[in-house]
Amino acid sequence: MKKYPWLYKIYKKIINQYFNKTNHHTILIQSQINIGSSKLILEICKTILCQMPNNLNSCNICHNCELINKKNYVDLYIIKVEKKKKFIGINSILNCLNKINNTPQLGSVTIIWIPKVHLLTESSINSFLKVLEEPPVNTLFFLENRNNFLLKDTLKSRCITYNIYAPEKKNSILWLKKNVSKKYTLEDLLIALNISENSPILAKKILKNKIWNTRKKLFDKIYELIKVKNILLLYKDLKKYVLKKIYWICSLILDAIKYFYNKNIKLINTDQNKLIKIINKKNSKKNLFKIIKIWMKCFFYIKNIPKVNINFILLESLIQWEQFFNF
Ligand SMILES: [Zn+2]
Incomplete structure (x- = not known):
């Protein structure tokens, strides 16, 4: 124990x-x-x-x-x-x-x-x-x-x-330091906890397998697609680990919303400042609330409705998201 x-x-x-x-x-x-x-x-x-x-x-x-x-x-x-x-x-x-x-x-x-x-x-x-x-x-x-x-x-x-209850963050960090590779920085450990509802067990799972790199790759791709003005191309990248990826997108949008209120506020994805700023810049506060609703709905449908057409729901959500960007 x-x-x-x-x-x-x-x-x-x-x-x-x-x-x-x-x-x-x-x-x-x-x-x-x-x-x-x-x-x-x-x-x-x-x-x-x-x-x-x-x-x-x-x-x-x-x-x-x-x-x-x-x-x-x-x-x-x-x-x-x-x-x-x-x-x-x-x-x-x-x-x-x-x-x-x-x-x-x-x-x-x-x-x-x-x-x-x-x-x-x-x-x-x-x-x-x-x-x-x-x-x-x-x-x-x-x-x-x-x-x-x-x-x-x-x-x-x-x-x-x-x-x-989840342990205090400082205790979770100490535990993670003992249980994951030394290559991870303190910022990595904090982000892993932030996207794991502060569960050290889940944070360890995320850091220990390919999921950590998958998250980084997804965010790099989103940044690249915003730059080339074609967010629909994200479609193929969302298929594997779909629920995790939608959860991460929601956390990203939430960070962009937080950024409107206070630029010094603690973000979830502290390693994604560049991406959060660009999403914040390209959308109004009102639209960001609409966008997060789109992704939360998408998450809910895929998680809870048996045999739902995942491809259709993903595409629909991406089309809706793209419209807000006004590319
Ligand atoms: Zn025994």
């Missing part, structure tokens, strides 16, 4: 409560995406089920730890969405709940973990609530939820909730 220091306080609290037998039977972990909630729950499960826990940590070598690492531990049930389905139906819940009426096979506790609790259907929640009214002995429930999904109060009231 020391790998993710911002999770350690909650980890220690839950583990201590469990070993002191003062824990709640249903624990809800609420956080933004990519902050490590699944890692936290996995490590808690391992320590609880470990045969030789040491100083509040799992040993990682005993038979139980080994089975959990291989995702093969019989008393740890992870309820996920079934293949080709979008929600966690009542059958998934009932199948699992039937099994927990039996006593744990290997250790002294059975654990039920629902990583995406917002995907439970109404009827799944109702059957789950019935179980939580009189929870079976020696059973622990872990529910994981993202901040942007509202849960039913009836469900929340049966849980103890822990919120995990």
Whole structure:
């Protein structure tokens, strides 16, 4: 758990409560995406089920730890969405709940973990609530939820909730310095955090693979196309990592809007001053708000509408963007 220091306080609290037998039977972990909630729950499960826990940590070598690492531990049930389905139906819940009426096979506790609790259907929640009214002995429930999904109060009231927040920027920077290549400057690390909603885990992912260079290349291309007055040519460059690229474009437009209000304001893309200034210069404040709406709509459609015609949506957004430039 020391790998993710911002999770350690909650980890220690839950583990201590469990070993002191003062824990709640249903624990809800609420956080933004990519902050490590699944890692936290996995490590808690391992320590609880470990045969030789040491100083509040799992040993990682005993038979139980080994089975959990291989995702093969019989008393740890992870309820996920079934293949080709979008929600966690009542059958998934009932199948699992039937099994927990039996006593744990290997250790002294059975654990039920629902990583995406917002995907439970109404009827799944109702059957789950019935179980939580009189929870079976020696059973622990872990529910994981993202901040942007509202849960039913009836469900929340049966849980103890822990919120995990992104670490402070200075701590994230220290963590990134230890976990990514030394070639990155402080400015690179700050930008990576800015475009990752301050999640050090996501910032590390962006810096560790080709995505970091992809972002730079995209912004270079946008600059070049504004210069030659043909933003439509961006179309081909947007196809790979499409959602990430639209998100970066939005962050760029947002920087151009910020620039109108205060030229000394902290920007997201501090390495793109030249590009931000040119976008700011070529558009009115009113138009920049319209442009950001176009890209946010584009992001929403591609992310949320199944089988949407991505090519069409991208082209439409680019045509609309180009019109504002008055080339
Ligand atoms: Zn162990």
